[in-house]
Amino acid sequence: MTAERSNAGSTRQRLLLEAMRLFADEGLNAVALRRVVQAVGAQNSSALHYHFGGRSGLVAGIVEQLGEWLQPRWSQRFDALARETAPEAMAVVEALYDPVMELYASKTYGPSAVRFLARLVWDLGQDGQQLSAELHAMPLQRAESLLRRHPWPATDTEILQLRLLMTMANVYHGLSDRSYLRRSPFGALALAHPDQADALRRHFYQYLVAGLQGA
Incomplete structure (x- = not known):
């Protein structure tokens, strides 16, 4: 790879990460x-247009890069669950949202990535909704298929799909607004402390499972 091509790739990556942070x-x-x-110190003011064309291309580029990080992690977890006869609902929730939790904790992307995805559906209207739908189609459909193996009452197709969409909104916005636990109407919750992260995750997932089951 020539130095010119290497620098171009570096500029593109820096533009993606900085845009993601600012957008978030x-x-x-x-x-x-x-x-x-x-913000990235690009010498050529047309660098963003060169790499992405404009705002829509830049947003799509961020979603694509986050998808490249998330999709293999989702696939690995769902492939493992697919070998089970009837995996527990908690295991399905973990397969669906542990990668998002890991994205939140990652050094490269961190909380900005989750806040960006939380904003995507609302800030860009139908275009953002379509990008989000494409990103989440595989894991949500696989989660639905696995949950279908359980004989829950009153869970026809659309109801279960709605509940899954609601869990997704809860995860992205819940993580994005995590600091609210320190300033809640109940005061600061002990679960907001960093050393309570595992307990917070467990209670949050239990809440999601109960919502999926209609409990």
């Missing part, structure tokens, strides 16, 4: 694209 903090429509270019 301020909104996908609120950030001027020139701020993204300035």
Whole structure:
């Protein structure tokens, strides 16, 4: 690889990460694209247009990169569960959302990635909804298929799909608003402390499972 191509790749990656951070903090429509270019110190002001064409291409590029990180992790977990006759609902929830938790904790992407995905559906309307639908189609469909192996009452197709979509919204917005636990109407919750992360995850997943089962 030539130095020129290497630098181009580095610039593209820095643009993606900085745009993701700014979009996550301020909104996908609120950030001027020139701020993204300035933030990465790109010498050519047209660098973003060269790599992405514009805002829609930049957003799609971020979603694609996050998908490349998430999809193999989802696939690995669901492939393992597919070999079980009737995996527990908790195991399905873990397969679906542990990768998102890991994304939140990752050094490369971190909380900004989850906040970006939380904003995607609302900030960009139908275009953002379509990008989110494409990103989450495989894991949500596989989760639905596995949950179908359980004879729960009153869970026809659309009801179960709705409940899965609601769990997804809870996870992305719950993680994005995690600091609210320190300033809740009940005061600061002990579960907000970093050393309670495992307990918080367990209680959160129990809440999601109960919602899926209609308990």
